[in-house]
Amino acid sequence: MTLDINTLLAILAMTVATVFTRISGLALIRYIDMDERRRTAIEAIPPAVLMAVIAPTAFATGWAEALACAATAVAARHLPMLASIVVGVATVALLRAAGL
Structure with missing residues (x-):
């Protein structure tokens, strides 16, 4: 396997952009x-991002994934983000094992 310099530069640029946006958000929020x-709007961002990530999979695959997406959405309203993800993964695993 060879290392392509353009790929490496793209990864580094994306890393810098990600770190910059995270740090700037933390630095600027103190002035607001x-x-x-x-506060309610900011707290709604993580569940919205989670749904944006998993919704395409739910609609492009079978019933197990769609039901797991719904379970994750309900869990995201009441549980921390990591627990919501665990609920979604467990739900899809159980439904797939059940043959859905």
Whole structure:
């Protein structure tokens, strides 16, 4: 396997962009007045991103994945993000084992 310099540069550039956006968000949030409306909007971002990631799989595959997506969505409203992901993975595993 050879190392392509363009691939390496692309990975490094994406790394820098990711780190920059995360650090700048943390640095800039202290200058924003956090009222209840803004706090609610910011807390809705992680479940929305999770649904954006798993929804295409749910609609492109079978019933087990669609039902697991629904279970994950319900869990994301009540549980921490990692627990919601565990619920989704466990649900799809059980449904696939059941033959759905």
